[in-house]
Amino acid sequence: MTEIFHEQIWNVAESHIGIAWHKLQTMSAPSFFETLPDPKLLEAFKTKLISTESARYINNYYTNLYSLSSDILVLPIVGEMSRYSYWSLGMEEMAKLLDVARADEKYKGAVLKISTPGGTADGCSLLADAVTNFRKSKPVVTSTNRCLSAGYFIASQGDEIVVEDSAMSSIGSISSLFIYENYSRQLQMQGVDVEMIRAQGGENKAKINPYEPLTEETRGYLQAQTNAARKEFVGYVKRGRVGKIKNEDVFSGNVYGAKDAITLGLADRIGDFNSAIKRCQQLAHA
Secondary structure, eight states, X not given: OEEEXXXXXXXXXXXXXXXXXXXXXXXXXXXXXXXXXXXXXXXXXXXXXXXXXXXXXXXXHHHHHHOSOTTEEEEEEESSBOSSOSSSOOHHHHHHHHHHHHTOTTOOEEEEEEEEOOBOSTTHHHHHHHHHHHHTTSOEEEEEEEXXXXXXXXXXXXXXXXXXXXXXXXXXXXXXXXXXXXXXXXXXXXXXXXXXXXXXXXXXXXXXOTTSOOOHHHHHHHHHHHHHHHHHHHHHHHHHTTTTOOOGGGGGSOEEOHHHHHHTTSOOEEOOHHHHHHXXXXXXXX
């Protein structure tokens, strides 16, 4: 899709057109709504949250974009993941799309088309639960060449994971981390003094910031929070891949190639996207 903004041409990657269109409608001037091809979508696009009608449109768009099988929903999970993404699908939005597709009789199953290095812990359980709920009535298969961290959190809740037979395919990174950056020394070298003045009675306000070293108390809090995120991650994987995980070492944060992932129970079979579609159809008619 190409649109002109302020006399500049912006190009939007095909995989992001559907959600980009939705967000353009919700954030643009009212006159822009007149360009909608279907008047029925007018009210659907006027809300910040994806309505049922707009979710159906986006589901239909992605399914038609990636597959000839209109009875199997295709949900792309591409790039870095977060609860609220800007131009790509956020995890809340993806959960909404799955919930709407679950109630849509035309879809007999879903394929998650995943290629991601991971993302934020916030939002993972929400989307994972949406996959689990979908799976209760219809099969969910993941097709992936790169399914790491948050991506695997989500994929593990489906029925099967199909991984591409490529030297660059990667699965895993099951753990969590918190990255803290402290710029206080750099600022001192530049002659910049930063002083935090906190309100009396609110001395713990913003104790995690890039201008002050962490206190041991704050470091302990972050460690506990990171540990809790990993515990939740591992718990979900064990629930979704029950009886399949062969070795507890997979929860150390390691990343595995396609064949090792299958040996360890992190994935189920080698195959491309089309084979994942066919497998989902098989499960749907089993």
